[in-house]
Structure formats: C-alpha cells, structure tokens
Amino acid sequence: MTYQLTIEPLGETIPIREGQTVLDACLRNGIFIPYQCNHGLCSTCKITVLEGEVDLGDASPFALMDFERDDKRALACCARPMSDITIEADVDIDPDALYLPVNDVVGTVVGLVDLTHDIKGVTLEVPGDGLPFQAGQYVNLTVPGLDEPRAFSLANAPSKANFPELHVRRVKDGKGTGWVHHDLKVGDKVPLSGPLGRFYVRKSAANPMIFIAGGSGLSSPKAMIEDLLEEGWSGPITLFHGVRQARDLYFDGLFRELEAKHGNFTYVPVLSESDGTDGWTGETGFVHEAAIRRYDGVFKGNKAYLCGPPLMVEASIRALMKGRLFEHDIYTESFLTKADDNAKRSPLFQAI
Amino acid sequence: MSIADKSTAKPRKLGLKERYAHLTRGLGWETTYQPMSKVFPFTDYEGIKIHDWDKWQDPFRLTMDSYWKFQAEKERKLYAVIDSFAQNNGHLNITDARYVNAIKLFLTGVSPLEYSAHRGYAHVGRHFVGAGPRIACQMQAIDELRHAQTQIHTISHYNKFFDGLHDARHMHDHVWYLSVPKSFFEDACSAGPFEFLTAISFSFEYVLTSLLFVPFMSGAAYNGDMATVTFGFSAQSDEARHMTLGLEIIKFMLEQDEGNVPIVQRWIDKWFWRGYRLLTIVAMMMDYMLPKRVMSWAEAWEIYFEQGGGALFEDLSRYGIRMPKYHEVASKEKGRLSHEVWATFYNYTQATAFHTWIPEKDELDWLSAKYPETFDQLYRPRFEYWKEQSDQGKRFYNNVLPQLCVTCQIPMIFTEPDDPKTICFRSTLYKGERYHFCSDGCKDIFLYEPEKYIQSWLPVHQIYQGNCGGATVPEVLNWYHMSLGNDNMDYQGSPDETLWNEWTADRHKSAI
Numbered sequence: 025m026t027y028q029l030t031i032e033p034l035g036e037t038i039p040i041r042e043g044q045t046v047l048d049a050c051l052r053n054g055i056f057i058p059y060q061c062n063h064g065l066c067s068t069c070k071i072t073v074l075e076g077e078v079d080l081g082d083a084s085p086f087a088l089m090d091f092e093r094d095d096k097r098a099l100a101c102c103a104r105p106m107s108d109i110t111i112e113a114d115v116d117i118d119p120d121a122l123y124l125p126v127n128d129v130v131g132t133v134v135g136l137v138d139l140t141h142d143i144k145g146v147t148l149e150v151p152g153d154g155l156p157f158q159a160g161q162y163v164n165l166t167v168p169g170l171d172e173p174r175a176f177s178l179a180n181a182p183s184k185a186n187f188p189e190l191h192v193r194r195v196k197d198g199k200g201t202g203w204v205h206h207d208l209k210v211g212d213k214v215p216l217s218g219p220l221g222r223f224y225v226r227k228s229a230a231n232p233m234i235f236i237a238g239g240s241g242l243s244s245p246k247a248m249i250e251d252l253l254e255e256g257w258s259g260p261i262t263l264f265h266g267v268r269q270a271r272d273l274y275f276d277g278l279f280r281e282l283e284a285k286h287g288n289f290t291y292v293p294v295l296s297e298s299d300g301t302d303g304w305t306g307e308t309g310f311v312h313e314a315a316i317r318r319y320d321g322v323f324k325g326n327k328a329y330l331c332g333p334p335l336m337v338e339a340s341i342r343a344l345m346k347g348r349l350f351e352h353d354i355y356t357e358s359f360l361t362k363a364d365d366n367a368k369r370s371p372l373f374q375a376i
Numbered sequence: 377m378s379i380a381d382k383s384t385a386k387p388r389k390l391g392l393k394e395r396y397a398h399l400t401r402g403l404g405w406e407t408t409y410q411p412m413s414k415v416f417p418f419t420d421y422e423g424i425k426i427h428d429w430d431k432w433q434d435p436f437r438l439t440m441d442s443y444w445k446f447q448a449e450k451e452r453k454l455y456a457v458i459d460s461f462a463q464n465n466g467h468l469n470i471t472d473a474r475y476v477n478a479i480k481l482f483l484t485g486v487s488p489l490e491y492s493a494h495r496g497y498a499h500v501g502r503h504f505v506g507a508g509p510r511i512a513c514q515m516q517a518i519d520e521l522r523h524a525q526t527q528i529h530t531i532s533h534y535n536k537f538f539d540g541l542h543d544a545r546h547m548h549d550h551v552w553y554l555s556v557p558k559s560f561f562e563d564a565c566s567a568g569p570f571e572f573l574t575a576i577s578f579s580f581e582y583v584l585t586s587l588l589f590v591p592f593m594s595g596a597a598y599n600g601d602m603a604t605v606t607f608g609f610s611a612q613s614d615e616a617r618h619m620t621l622g623l624e625i626i627k628f629m630l631e632q633d634e635g636n637v638p639i640v641q642r643w644i645d646k647w648f649w650r651g652y653r654l655l656t657i658v659a660m661m662m663d664y665m666l667p668k669r670v671m672s673w674a675e676a677w678e679i680y681f682e683q684g685g686g687a688l689f690e691d692l693s694r695y696g697i698r699m700p701k702y703h704e705v706a707s708k709e710k711g712r713l714s715h716e717v718w719a720t721f722y723n724y725t726q727a728t729a730f731h732t733w734i735p736e737k738d739e740l741d742w743l744s745a746k747y748p749e750t751f752d753q754l755y756r757p758r759f760e761y762w763k764e765q766s767d768q769g770k771r772f773y774n775n776v777l778p779q780l781c782v783t784c785q786i787p788m789i790f791t792e793p794d795d796p797k798t799i800c801f802r803s804t805l806y807k808g809e810r811y812h813f814c815s816d817g818c819k820d821i822f823l824y825e826p827e828k829y830i831q832s833w834l835p836v837h838q839i840y841q842g843n844c845g846g847a848t849v850p851e852v853l854n855w856y857h858m859s860l861g862n863d864n865m866d867y868q869g870s871p872d873e874t875l876w877n878e879w880t881a882d883r884h885k886s887a888i
Binding site for chain 2: 032033058060061065066067068084085086087089090091112114115116117341342345346348350369370371372373
C-alpha cells in the first residue's frame, strides 16, 4: 500500500509506502529534512502533520512532548503514514525552484545518434505539453524487464519541452544502458516520469557561474547553459568538461560556437589521458585541476555546478572549498544513489 | 501551463526559517553609545576573524517561550520517574552494589562538569557578537544547569544507602583524581569564547560525547538503574541542540576566514587530546566497574572514534582540517588504557571515594576475551598476583604519592605508545623549572601556553606543600571529606557490601 506524502512549504508530493518512515521517504526523494539520531531520541527531525494521520512510532517522550503530540507534531524518523498526509517540515525554501509537478508521459524515439564511441544521444518526442522541466533536472526511464527505473538527466533546453534529449553512456554490463545502446530503435515508445531532482541554476543569486562536468555528466550543464544563453543571461559562465581522450568529447563544436557568439561564455574542454600524439593543445589533467589553473585557485564569489562521477564531484568540491567556495554556493548531481552515499558521511554537510 | 505561470500561481506558505527571521529581526544590533569592541571585548584576541555573523545557521530556531514549555515537561516526566524509583526502592533492583561505584564516579567526576559547563556557556553566551551563537549558548547554559541538578537529585536516592556520595561538590574541588576533570573544564572556561566552543561544544559534546555519556547511560540500563537511564534520556533530548552548536561553530569559523583554519586545527588537536585523557575514567568504568558490561573500551573506541570520528574528519578534510594530532597514539593505547588505570586506583584505594576490587574470575575471563592481545600477556598475571597477596593478608597499597602530568594532572601511569612495558615520561624546562608530562600530546599543549599551565593546582604538590589538611593519609582524607573505612578501600568488607548482602539475604529468605 502506498500513500501520498505532501511536504510543505515546498508543496512537493512524493509516494510513501505503508510502514516507511516519513524521513526515509523524504531522503529517498531528494528532500532533505534535518535529522541526527534517526531513532526517536534527539528531536532534530520534528515535523507538523497538517493533514492526515500518522503513527508516531517509538518517539521518545522526552524528544516529542505531550503538548507537541496534541499539536500534531511528530518525529519524521519514527512517523509512519496511516493515510495520505501533508506535513510541514523545516526544509529550505529555494526561490529558484519551480517545483514542477512530476508527470508520467510516453515518449517516442525520434533520434538516435552516437555522440561518442560510448555515449548514445536519444531524442524523444512527447506530444501536447511535452515534459516541462527546469534545466538540470532528470527523468526516470522505464526499461523493459527491469524493476527499478533508470535516471537520466535532460540535456535539451527547457524551451524544447516536446523533445527530451538524453545522453546515455554505455556502462559495462549495465542492463539499462545496454538496452539503450543495443535494443532501442527509432519509433519505440518509452515511458518516462519527471522532472525530478533539485539540481538547477540559482538565477536569483546573479553570481558568475562555473560548471564542471565529467563525461556524460555534460547533459545537465548543456541544458542549463543553453537555457541561460537563450534567455540572454549576461553574467560570466564557464564550462569545464573533463573527459579521457579527444574522442570522448561531444558537443565540442556546439560549445565552441556558443563561445564565439556569447562573450560571457567560456568553454574549457580538458583531457585527462592526452598522450601528446593527438595534437591536443587545450587543457590536460583532471578537470578540477584545470579549474584551479583557470581561477588561480580562488573561487569565492562564484556559484558552482558539478555533474559527473562521484570521484570527480568530490575532487571538485575539495578544490572549490580550498578556493573559499562553500556548501551554500556549490550544487552537485553525483551519479550515485543517495542511500549509498549516506552511510559513511557525518552530518557536517547536508547538500554536498 | 507555462513555467512562468506555475511559479506565480499560488502564494506559498512562509517557511519556518523565514517566520523565525521575521520574529527575531533586529535582535542583534550594532551598539552606538559604546563601541562594539568595548561591549564585546573577547571576540578578537584569539585571532579568529568573523566577517559576517549573519551567516550563522541556527537550525533549531527555538523561542524562549517554547524552550520553557519543553524543559518544564521534561522535568515533570523525569521527576515522576525519580519519585517512583524512590518509593519502590529502585536501588534494590540493580545488578550488584559494586555498580554504585560507577555512579559515585559519575556524581563526583561528571555532574560537577555539567555545572562548570553551565558557567562556561553563560559566560561565552554574553560574549559573542552574533545573536545566533549567543542565544544557543544561553539556552545551553540553562540546559547544563538542569542536567547538573537532575543528576544530583537522581543520585541523591543512592546517597541514602551508600557511602561516598555525600559531598560531591566539595570532593570535586579537592580530591586528587577529581582534579583531572576539574582542570579540564577550567582550562576550557579560562580560554576565549571560540576556543571554549571548540573545546566543549565540538570536541567534547560532538566528537567524544558518545564515549562519555553513552557508556554511563547504557551501563545504567544494563545494570537496572532506571533512574539514571531516565535522566540520561532527559539530557539526551537537549544534546541535539548542543551537538549542532558544536558542528556549526567549526563550520562557521572555517568558512569565515582562511586564517582561522590553523587556529581551529590547533584547538582540535589540543581538545581531542585533553578530552581523550579525561575519558580514561570512562575506560576503567566500562571494563572494570560495571557488574554487567555493555562493551569493552577498545570496542567503544573503535565504533565511536575510529569509525564515527573517521567519517567526520574525512568530511572536515574538505576544509583542510586533518585528524587530530596523536589520534594514532589513542588507538595504540586502546588495549591497555583501562587496565593501567584500574591498577592505579587499586593501588591508591585508600584515597578514593569509591571502592575497588580485583575482578572475579569470570570478569577476568571476559577481559581476556575482549583484549586477546594484551590482557593475558600483561595485566591478568598482575591482578592474579595482587589477589593472591590479598588473600594472604598482604593487600598491596601504594603509599608513595605519584608524580603527575602537569597538563592532564593524571599520575604518570601511561606507557610508551610503542612499548606497553615502559612508562612514558616527557619533560621540559621552562624558566628554570622542570615540568613533567605523561605524553607528547600533553607536552605539546603545555609548550604552546606554558604560562597557563605553570599555574596548575597539582594535588600531589599541594599535599607536599601542606595545603591539603596535613601530611598523613587520615588528615588528607579528612580534608577531602572522606570517611576512612567507609568511603574508601576495597568493596570486599565495606559497609556497602555488608548492607547489600543483608538486603539480598532478606530477599532470599522472603523468597522461601
């Protein structure tokens, strides 16, 4: 049995299973509620139940007082739904979030192209309203024969909502990506749900922007930058794209074109395995090292958007923090499930 | 519907943070009658630079009004439990009267620290420029007072029946081994406001708290002491705020200015080592004083510091903060710490306000199993020898006063990090005097602030100088407010034991 959980003041609605805690449902859906002990003793994760009924579970009488129980308070780490519920939680309000509703749509494959030797570009067509999203967000794609959907970032600008574009790197022995690379044909119907995720441009801040992408992590930054340039964003934008070799670069021509056309946009491709025989004259090494060189190690005053493999994201966070840019100004989309990541982390950081 | 329509469709509710910001706006203002530097005279001298106090994140956003409501209900619940514990003679349900000695150690060694914490937070709560940390410190100051008070009230029930609990406050200020926790806290309270929070909120409440509070409270639960368990729960409900203050002060200092990083690192190094040395009494309590044991000190160190702390310092390394200096020494000592300390208290049982004993055979077996690499090789033979001697009427007492480490004030009982058979001695000359230390960690701390530590009130020195009631054991015990033959010496033959045996004999009789 699954209920609907609506979280105020975000207004977002997510599914919650019977027996699942409110905290677990929120964390698994990318909504961070502050928490600490995770078993009803510390009261960090206190919420208010605005509508519906919850089972308060093992909340300690010292962590959740009687007068609070009367006032419909609950601890998210212990509370389990008994109906559809609406809660108010201590979540940060983000003026840049559009909180678009999640839709289930069916896309028809209209374009399949090899972007590199191991990345396939998939363009879908979704009729009607299409799939409105905020640049940077992702969709879940249902793959035949797999229980869990696969997540892919949307690479098209939001203005092309009828033509969602995905970049899919072939993962060795990966069932989902294998299906995209080998079985998917033009004309196939693909069920999608989205938009999902909280990775999007914080336009209200007006700071210069740094995008650091690794491999097929270019998809979100591509959507974000195309969106910004389309609407005439005039602040400085720098994109670092790190790949192994020249053959791994894609949309290289597009970004060089955009760079020539927009004085505020800088494109920095970086090769980590350039052997000197490929005639490459651009940046080499790890992508975060190129960023350090370009910024002379000082990142303060920027907003940084990181998208790519966990190791690249972590190395970039360290470089940025060393350059005095902190959690408040760093946004990440790591290709890793949140549940995997939480285990060995301390509560020092919440968003990065 | 387009995206633009959606974003303006319905006015959303104000978030909790926004509502609190409106509620508290203007509470921290720039003074005009007096310069800010005179109103807040302690904010600069430690070298910490703060550029924007508004960057302080306060996740709790508690108003004074709701604070009182919360604490009042916590008190009502706790005192209901304490009353019923007293009415039902709850002390009869503990596993064994030896357990009460852990409570004696807690009441004389830890509860007074709660009171010191109250004073420390009240002081720094006055001295921060930012309203966020000021409010957090002021609330914590009241919490700590409540903790001290509830602990005293809870434990006072045991004072009706057992020895050694009658004058904890006086003992804390006078007794030799209690100068260890006392001087630890006075070191923190006499530092600046930023160092105080690094010492107590971060190093103590966050990094090491699971190794202090949890073992005592789990020990209470395992040994049938439900009153102590309840004050543990009552206090733990405040700890989330306290731990958050610890994390926030560190993040705040590290993000505000690059120049703060080395200062914070030095404080973390210092207070890790100070806190770790303070925990030696917990190690001993866990391995020797609980009739029913929870886990070994070595296991606790691995879980709470090596794993839990490891994750924290991995995250902190993003700021350029490394693991505390000498953390590897602490890990090398985990297999010997409790044994070295219990042996010391056994040696000086004539001057302790709790009872000591040689572990029973099954307890020695437990220690052998928990410490397979050290206990049988190094410590078990010694305890068995002392037992043998004692059985022959030759119970060993150490009548020589020990040399103390100037920094942590613990007797020089610890061994070389890489050689558990050699006592670790360190010393330095300062202004023509030689000062002695138990470890490189304690020596480093002294060398950075020698003028602070040469003022240490070292119990052994004070006894020799004639400041502690006299030159004989009875005179000093009298000065400690300890009753010879009641509060001190072995559990075997103590009034505590006699009373406990009577009670349990009655219980057996009535069962028949």
